[in-house]
Amino acid sequence: MRKVDPDKHDARVRQILDAARACFAEKGFHQTSTAAICARAGMSPGNLFHYFSSKQAIIAAIVDGERRDVAEYFSSAMQAADLLGEILAFMDMILALAADKTFAGLALEIVAEATRDPEIGARVSRNDVELRSALQALITAAEERGQVGRALPSADAATWIATLIDGIFSRVGIDPDFSPKAHSSTLRLMITRMLCADAA
């Protein structure tokens, strides 16, 4: 039996996922073949299937990767002193991701596919539930410190911040003149007003 080098394995997986992200963002899931992903990753189909059993499994791994990134981000944000500042910094990170054409194209594709493919839909919903829970925990902790007001229930505030995030990615697809990073100060003002109009 061949020995598996875990570092080499992880590097191969990343290489496949990067190639798949680029293909999916450009052409969409349905119009991307595993052959196209192999070509972009510079590996043979046999080699790719050693790591992923199907295109569906690659999409699942991409969505699960975003889940891990969000969990790590908020676990670190909860340790900060200025929790409103962490929420605003998170929104700046979202604007930076939306400015990345591959990331934004892929985000739109995932949402569209989630409405049609129940397995992807379930994964996307789970990520969304976890994102809103993490935002809500941050807002609740910020309330307790008097950093944000209490008029807007924290669950609703979290839902509407998530809605703004969804909207930012749609906007990139709809409005060719929308430059996400240029809107940082406006978005910060909006979120601050939304959360703090009644702060102590």
Add this chain to the structure above:
Amino acid sequence: MRKVDPDKHDARVRQILDAARACFAEKGFHQTSTAAICARAGMSPGNLFHYFSSKQAIIAAIVDGERRDVAEYFSSAMQAADLLGEILAFMDMILALAADKTFAGLALEIVAEATRDPEIGARVSRNDVELRSALQALITAAEERGQVGRALPSADAATWIATLIDGIFSRVGIDPDFSPKAHSSTLRLMITRMLCADAA
């Protein structure tokens, strides 16, 4: 030559567009055939092609129909005394449309397709530019009457209201528990805070 009854013609066009909207929302543009639209509309392919030359032409007519609806809505809203009230009423109408599964599914499909099909993309962008212009005109007029503040430039406020609208339709696709109409008071509070925190 056959005489054309304009009322009958318009009724047929509506019948085709309604059938197409339902098919597109359920299956997406690519997975919907003109044969499926004909079957749903209860007419023969020959009859359908008398009204629309292609599936693409049907999609274009749907997007153009939304453009007319928005123009009519804002032309009437500009006549009102309470312009902030008109903006909030418009958002309630958006929540009602988002609660309509066919409308919401179609909206997501159109945005996803706009990123890939330049002709649909151009039509969607035109609608979006007109929606933001109409919102901006309403906000500017509201500023002049002291009904909203001036800290947020009206073009930015319009862009972010449009972003919230995009987000509402995405949310319906992502979060099966999101009930748009239940969020009316939260959305009204958010928009009011966003526009009025510095109102006279």
